[in-house]
Amino acid sequence: MRTAILIVAAGRGTRAGGTLPKQWQDVAGRPVARWTLEAMAGFGDLIMVIHPDDQARARALCTGLNVRLVHGGADRSVSVRNGLEALEGDGFDAVLIHDVARPCVPPETVQAVLDALITAPAAAPALAVTDALWIAAGGHVSGTRDRDGLFRAQTPQGFHFDTILAAHRAFAGVAADDVEVARAYGIDVRVTPGSERNIKITTPEDFSRASNMLRGTMDVRTGNGYDVHAFEDGDHVILCGVRIPHNRKLKGHSDADVGMHAVTDALYGALAEGDIGRHFPPSDPQWKGAASEIFLEHAVELARTRGFRIGNVDLTLICERPKIGPHTSEMTKEMARIMNLDPGRISIKATTSERLGFTGREEGIAAIATATLVSS
Numbered sequence: 001m002r003t004a005i006l007i008v009a010a011g012r013g014t015r016a017g018g019t020l021p022k023q024w025q026d027v028a029g030r031p032v033a034r035w036t037l038e039a040m041a042g043f044g045d046l047i048m049v050i051h052p053d054d055q056a057r058a059r060a061l062c063t064g065l066n067v068r069l070v071h072g073g074a075d076r077s078v079s080v081r082n083g084l085e086a087l088e089g090d091g092f093d094a095v096l097i098h099d100v101a102r103p104c105v106p107p108e109t110v111q112a113v114l115d116a117l118i119t120a121p122a123a124a125p126a127l128a129v130t131d132a133l134w135i136a137a138g139g140h141v142s143g144t145r146d147r148d149g150l151f152r153a154q155t156p157q158g159f160h161f162d163t164i165l166a167a168h169r170a171f172a173g174v175a176a177d178d179v180e181v182a183r184a185y186g187i188d189v190r191v192t193p194g195s196e197r198n199i200k201i202t203t204p205e206d207f208s209r210a211s212n213m214l215r216g217t218m219d220v221r222t223g224n225g226y227d228v229h230a231f232e233d234g235d236h237v238i239l240c241g242v243r244i245p246h247n248r249k250l251k252g253h254s255d256a257d258v259g260m261h262a263v264t265d266a267l268y269g270a271l272a273e274g275d276i277g278r279h280f281p282p283s284d285p286q287w288k289g290a291a292s293e294i295f296l297e298h299a300v301e302l303a304r305t306r307g308f309r310i311g312n313v314d315l316t317l318i319c320e321r322p323k324i325g326p327h328t329s330e331m332t333k334e335m336a337r338i339m340n341l342d343p344g345r346i347s348i349k350a351t352t353s354e355r356l357g358f359t360g361r362e363e364g365i366a367a368i369a370t371a372t373l374v375s376s
């Protein structure tokens with residue numbers, strides 16, 4: 001399912017106070033909006049709806065992430081509608097609409113909404129109300145309400161794209177959220193599990209609650225990968241997905257892309273998930289001649305479903321020839337495409353072994369990689 005992630009960030013954050021709207025204020029060392037974008041980045045294509053006055057600030061904050069910016073409107077519903085209209089015709093099957101003010105959203109909350117959309121037209125996270133409910137006036141309790149069947153609504157709220165666009169076009173007035181807009185259009189909305197972590201920063205006190213959660217739970221992993229392939233007769237090698245003319249080729253069960261294999265193993269290593277051979281056994285004929293892109297995509301997807309994003313990848317290729325330098329920018333581009341990662345987070349470099357050892361004798365190419373995974 002091709003999914004757009006629509007982050008609404010055009011509000012002024014008046015209840016949160018401060019000299020800047022809350023989404024641009026720092027929490028746990030980074031702006032709220034940056035945390036939110038990174039929490040959602042692995043789930044689809046990012047679009048953020050902002051106030052026109054915030055264009056420069058938003059653009060700077062999005063550095064290294066692929067985020068489309070659209071201008072919002074006077075209330076949340078108008079902002080959402082502007083975002084949806086901007087995405088029309090781009091071929092999205094689903095859209096997750098998320099408050100920028102919810103930077104602590106756990107990956108499992110997002111994944112549950114996405115999973116529900118496979119069989120439901122709309123889904124959103126919520127938590128059952130557990131406190132007693134009162135009505136109060138003038139500082140005195142004037143009545144009570146039964147909490148049975150009451151839920152606290154959260155985001156991201158997920159919808160089939162065409163349906164929610166039609167619902168927004170048909171909606172007149174102001175809605176608290178997109179579930180209200182969807183229901184007014186007759187769309188059934190499934191409730192998925194919300195999380196106590198998924199707070200919406202609304203008042204000044206919420207910054208320290210969010211900060212505690214963001215600082216307390218970050219899980220940073222590193223992994224390394226090492227691979228070697230021998231040369232055999234041929235006229236080109238494939239390195240990091242790029243075909244490089246050479247007077248030998250690399251021997252292997254797959255396309256023998258030694259660089260991509262090392263990076264893939266570094267990702268598996270960070271996840272404590274063994275190596276390529278465990279997931280794609282060389283004894284299995286279906287992987288004969290396979291493009292190594294399949295292995296890398298699998299490791300990236302595994303990281304994403306475990307709630308990690310890739311912090312960075314560093315790869316060193318060890319060979320006398322072919323010369324790697326002229327190809328590193330194309331290789332970086334290709335690896336960035338496959339990993340859906342900003343090229344600025346990918347380093348590809350090469351060294352010779354000073355004519356020593358098997359790489360020095362040009363018997364093969366070795367590759368060593370390190371990858372960092374970050375969860376929040």
Ligand SMILES: Nc1ccn([C@@H]2O[C@H](COP(=O)(O)OP(=O)(O)OP(=O)(O)O)[C@@H](O)[C@H]2O)c(=O)n1
Nearest residue numbers: 008009010011012013014015074075076079100
């Ligand atoms: N015209 C608006 C108003 C709100 N929002 C977004 O809707 C979300 C939920 O709104 P809320 O938490 O109420 O944010 P603000 O409107 O910014 O806060 P306040 O009401 O305190 O000013 C936020 O991510 C906010 O940026 C928006 O995109 N466009």
Ligand SMILES: C[C@](O)(CO)[C@H](O)COP(=O)(O)O
Nearest residue numbers: 076099153154155176177200
């Ligand atoms: C969409 C929402 O986050 C659901 O709880 C909420 O309604 C938006 O916040 P607001 O304070 O009502 O604008």
